[in-house]
Amino acid sequence: MMSEQPAAVKLIGWFGSPYAHRAEVALRLKGVSYELIMEDLSNKSDLLLKHNPVHQKVPVLLHGDRPGICESLVIVEYVDEAFDGPSILPSDPLARAAARFWASFMDTEFRESMWMALWADGEAQAAGAMETKAKLTLIEGQLTEGKRFFGGDTIGYLDIALSGIAHWIGVFEEIAGVRLLTEEEHPTLCRWAKEYTGDETVRECLPDKDRVVAALAPRKELYVSIAKALTGHK
Numbered sequence: 001m002m003s004e005q006p007a008a009v010k011l012i013g014w015f016g017s018p019y020a021h022r023a024e025v026a027l028r029l030k031g032v033s034y035e036l037i038m039e040d041l042s043n044k045s046d047l048l049l050k051h052n053p054v055h056q057k058v059p060v061l062l063h064g065d066r067p068g069i070c071e072s073l074v075i076v077e078y079v080d081e082a083f084d085g086p087s088i089l090p091s092d093p094l095a096r097a098a099a100r101f102w103a104s105f106m107d108t109e110f111r112e113s114m115w116m117a118l119w120a121d122g123e124a125q126a127a128g129a130m131e132t133k134a135k136l137t138l139i140e141g142q143l144t145e146g147k148r149f150f151g152g153d154t155i156g157y158l159d160i161a162l163s164g165i166a167h168w169i170g171v172f173e174e175i176a177g178v179r180l181l182t183e184e185e186h187p188t189l190c191r192w193a194k195e196y197t198g199d200e201t202v203r204e205c206l207p208d209k210d211r212v213v214a215a216l217a218p219r220k221e222l223y224v225s226i227a228k229a230l231t232g233h234k
């Protein structure tokens with residue numbers, strides 16, 4: 001009797017995307033083989049539009065011929081549940097709830113302040129920078145002394161969710177000419193960032209910083225216009 005082949009796993013991503021990175025790390029931590037399909041975001045494929053018709057964004061995870069799974073953090077949770085291997089989310093319900101809380105904080109409140117700090121100007125920029133640093137302090141406070149990662153001794157859900165702070169914040173700082181995360185102000189978070197970006201599994205799917213700067217720099221005007229629109233709404 002022929003044994004059943006496992007359903008193929010494909011990830012629609014984009015070079016330099018912090019969100020696609022989250023999905024890739026989760027797959028690699030679980031030891032899942034996957035095919036990475038690089039999307040052209042200026043000319044979106046039918047595959048992307050079919051599987052993420054609501055947001056039309058990467059990443060999208062395709063598992064066999066089922067509908068696509070969208071949103072990076074949803075993908076990380078799906079990967080954790082659908083495949084064997086080390087757990088990504090904490091097993092304790094309270095720790096799991098806390099990890100989800102801070103992941104959501106990262107993608108909403110933190111991201112908004114950081115956006116203003118990077119791309120706004122004048123008072124809105126200064127206020128954004130202050131808020132961003134205060135939020136970095138709150139996030140740093142979630143690292144337990146003596147532990148390498150937010151997830152404990154190994155990389156977990158919150159480390160993955162915060163990978164933008166470990167790698168991409170430096171990319172955006174360089175493009176914008178603004179410093180937000182420094183050794184002086186957030187030494188513990190900087191230590192974590194080094195541990196995260198130095199991890200073997202992470203490095204396998206961490207895009208080179210200079211190449212990400214080159215890929216994202218042409219989008220600067222777009223970022224600035226979004227910050228202007230947000231300032232107008234404040």
Ligand SMILES: N[C@@H](CCC(=O)N[C@@H](CS)C(=O)NCC(=O)O)C(=O)O
Nearest residue numbers: 017018019041057058059071072073
């Ligand atoms: N909340 C989404 C954000 C994904 C996202 O913003 N992806 C960007 C690339 S980094 C994208 O696909 N942008 C295409 C567009 O906005 O048209 C997630 O967590 O997956």
